[in-house]
Amino acid sequence: MNIGDKVRLLHSQEEGIITKISDKGRIEIEIEDGFHIPAMKNEVVVISKAEKEHFGNKKPAEVKTSSPTPSQPHKSQEGIFLSYVPINDRDLSVHLINNKNQDFVFSASEVHGENSRTLSAGRLDAKTSKKLDEKIIGQFEKWPYLLLQFIPVNHKLEKTIPPFEKKIKLKASSFFKSKSKAPITGKDGYLIPVEEQSKELNVQELNKELGQEKENPSPSQQFKRPDKEIDLHIEKLRDDYKSLSNSEMLRVQMENFERNLNYAIASGMDEITFIHGIGNGVLKKEIHKYLSQLENIKYFQDTQKSRFGYGATLIRIN
Known part of the structure; x- marks a missing residue:
């Protein structure tokens, strides 16, 4: 049983993703909509393991799924993405992918309260990617906010696209379900679209x-x-x-x-x-x-x- 495993509570029908594991047998699970609930290890079962024990090594013929496998490309190919690619069973490599026909000047920073640390900055050309950082899966809940800022680059007289930014705090319940093949790099990993802009109270x-x-x-x-x-x-x-x-x-x-x-x-x-x-x-x-x-x-x-x-x-x- 590891962080990122999808589990089901034995005393209810709720399912979620393990986000913390303590030495005393307690775990924390993020269920749908971002709720975090505590539980003991003996109160949950890993879903994939339970299904394997029930069905055996072969998937039953009547069970069909239309959800993408990790080798399939993301449905929304056009856009800007964060791609978290497994290096091993402990570490992830973080890449910023620009799968648009627009060049950008960008900045990527970790936000720690009122302080921040710039991971990378510069020019991100159309249809290219750039490595930003590496992350430890076991420290998922401690990952800080990621602030991404973009300024479009116009090489000729064309419609002005305003600069935009995205502040991201990943949730386990959605992150570990986002496996997909990334555009540009073609690598399997966790793919997060980052172009949607957040609302801020004025x-x-x-x-x-x-x-x-x-x-x-x-x-x-x-x-x-x-x-x-x-x-x-x-x-x-x-x-x-x-x-x-x-x-x-x-x-x-x-x-x-x-x-x-x-x-x-x-x-x-x-x-x-x-x-x-x-x-x-x-x-x-x-x-x-x-x-x-x-x-x-x-x-x-x-x-x-x-x-x-x-x-x-x-x-x-x-």
């Missing part, structure tokens, strides 16, 4: 929307600090909830979530907890999808099981 724009912009206001003057725990159960938000459709309920809950999160960020709070319940998981998934696009968030995870079960999310704010 406090000044939020001030304008709320009609509260003042000359040099302090964060505490701009917003009312929300409670540290916000209950998003619909009956807590609307008296007429029984007359609302499911989509209307979700809209009300997400509006309340976004408003209180924005206030928490703008007023300088370090953390805030949203109680969303378990239910069918739709609200939780929408919340986590929203959080995963924000640069203002350090991380988010389940709160203590003894308090809210897995029906609440604790958010740490940068």
Whole structure:
């Protein structure tokens, strides 16, 4: 049993990726949507091992899959990618791949709080790759944020593409599922697209929307600090909830979530907890999808099981 193994909890149907292993037989598993849950080694089973014991060495004929194998190229060939290529069973080689027809000036840095370390910088021509670093798989959870910045290079008079950047914090649940053959290099590894841009909360724009912009206001003057725990159960938000459709309920809950999160960020709070319940998981998934696009968030995870079960999310704010 190693970091990166996909496992299934014996006492439930949840599956996830091992991200930490302690000397006392405890492990940490990242399940869907980025949740981290603790477990003992004897409480989980490695899925691939269990399937091998059940089916034997041959895959049953009736089991078919359309998912790509590691030798297949990534479906979205056009773009910019990070490729993590295994050197051995311990180390990965990190490559930046430009599979576009555009040249770029780039910078790749590790971010450690307010400090950073530049791994590589320079020109990245179209249809080329550049090695950035090497990483130890066993230290996955300790890998820092990676900041990638790009300035397009125009060799002739053509449409201007604005510079862009991407701040990346990899999640085990998605990283270890991203095996694919990389474009340009043709090497099997973990392939991460990096061109999608992250959203960042613009406090000044939020001030304008709320009609509260003042000359040099302090964060505490701009917003009312929300409670540290916000209950998003619909009956807590609307008296007429029984007359609302499911989509209307979700809209009300997400509006309340976004408003209180924005206030928490703008007023300088370090953390805030949203109680969303378990239910069918739709609200939780929408919340986590929203959080995963924000640069203002350090991380988010389940709160203590003894308090809210897995029906609440604790958010740490940068």
